[in-house]
Amino acid sequence: xxxxxxxxxxxxxxxxxxxxxxxxxxxxxxxxxxxxxWSYAFAVTGFIYALGAxxxxxxxxxxxxxxxxxxxxxxxxxxxxxxxxxPVEDGRYVQLRxxxxxxxxxxxxxxxxxxxxxxxxxxLPFLLAMxxxxxxxxxxxxxxxxxxxxxxxxxxxxxAQLNRFKRDPANRGKVCAIGLWRFSRHPNYFFxxxxxxxxxxxxAAAPWGWLGxxxxxxxxxxxxxxxxxxxxxxxxxxSRGDAYxxxxxxxxxxxxxxxxxxx
Numbered sequence: 001x002x003x004x005x006x007x008x009x010x011x012x013x014x015x016x017x018x019x020x021x022x023x024x025x026x027x028x029x030x031x032x033x034x035x036x037x038w039s040y041a042f043a044v045t046g047f048i049y050a051l052g053a054x055x056x057x058x059x060x061x062x063x064x065x066x067x068x069x070x071x072x073x074x075x076x077x078x079x080x081x082x083x084x085x086x087p088v089e090d091g092r093y094v095q096l097r098x099x100x101x102x103x104x105x106x107x108x109x110x111x112x113x114x115x116x117x118x119x120x121x122x123x124l125p126f127l128l129a130m131x132x133x134x135x136x137x138x139x140x141x142x143x144x145x146x147x148x149x150x151x152x153x154x155x156x157x158x159x160a161q162l163n164r165f166k167r168d169p170a171n172r173g174k175v176c177a178i179g180l181w182r183f184s185r186h187p188n189y190f191f192x193x194x195x196x197x198x199x200x201x202x203x204a205a206a207p208w209g210w211l212g213x214x215x216x217x218x219x220x221x222x223x224x225x226x227x228x229x230x231x232x233x234x235x236x237x238x239s240r241g242d243a244y245x246x247x248x249x250x251x252x253x254x255x256x257x258x259x260x261x262x263x
Contacts (some may be wrong), residue, residue, distance in 0.1 A: 001052040003131050007120055010048045014041055014116040022112040031108060032082045032090035034115055039075035041119045043068045046126050053130035055206075059137070060130045063202065066148055067126060070195055073152070077159055091235060092227070122196075122219070125203035125212030132206035144202030151198055154180065155191035162188070175240055175247045183256035185247065186232065189223045190254050229253060 001009075021037040046067035050060040082090065100107045129141075161179040165171050180187035196216040203212030222228055233253075236244045250259045 001054065003053070003127055006049060006052045007127060009052065010045050010123070011117065011120045013048065014045065014119055015113055017041070017044070018112045018116040019109075022109050025108075025112075026105075028086070030082070030086055030089050031093040031096070034112055035090070036075055036078045036082055038115050038119065039071055039078055041071075041116070042123060043071035043075070045119055045123045046071070049123070049126050049130045053127065055130045055132045056135045058135070059132060059141070062145070063126060063129050066145070066202075067199075070148075070152055073156060074192075092231060122215045125196075125199040125209075125215050128206045128209045128212050129199075129203040132209070134205075138205035140205040141202050144198045144200075144204075147201060148195060148198035151191045151194035155188055155195065158187040158191060173240060173243075175236075175243050177247060177251065180256060181251075182259060183252065185251050185253050186223075186229055187256055189228050190256060193219055193223060224254065 018034070018037060018041075021034060025031045025033050046064045050064035053060055096108070096111075097104060158180045161181060162176050165176040165178060165181075184190055193216060196219045200212040200216050203209040224230075233244075233248070250261070252259075
């Protein structure tokens, strides 16, 4: 199938799916479930592309597996977190309720559709790579697989360490600075970004594959400037105060690095 037509099919499928998720969110009165849907949607998109793309079958299978493992792991992690707090809604969506209170329903519906479109845009490396008809794997694709393997383990480990820390009642109100969190305030975000870098590296072997760099660039901007670190840090300062400010002074915000001496 023509890549543009295939991307169009994925867009229609996801927009319909996210419309259904929107009505489910209204029913349970928790719009945080859009994060779960967003994560799982990449597995759906990867499956659509693997079925409809014209690239080598082995490459389509390998990349679909990579995307599926990452997507399902992240989506399940978010499902446990979001539904574990239900009916309490994530603070970001509580804030949106207040910001959009004059026209909340329609604006949130558009927001859900924007999430669907964002999946298709970010999945560009998948489409480019799966359209590559070369039967042999390029060294860049091997490098992408190795980088992905490291990143998926790092992200899962960071999530597991944070979850274990939070489960201990003795840590209530404290700052998690153990394991990977000793070297980065957001190791989960760092390894999430590295996963996107791995997809771009994998796609770079395909014709026009260099366009895949747009995805990790967008993700990096969102993590550093928009919905990732800025909002998380504000919430952490509000909830942990001086303890988190001290953590900020000694620990790298994003890239894991050795802690600085406290001043």
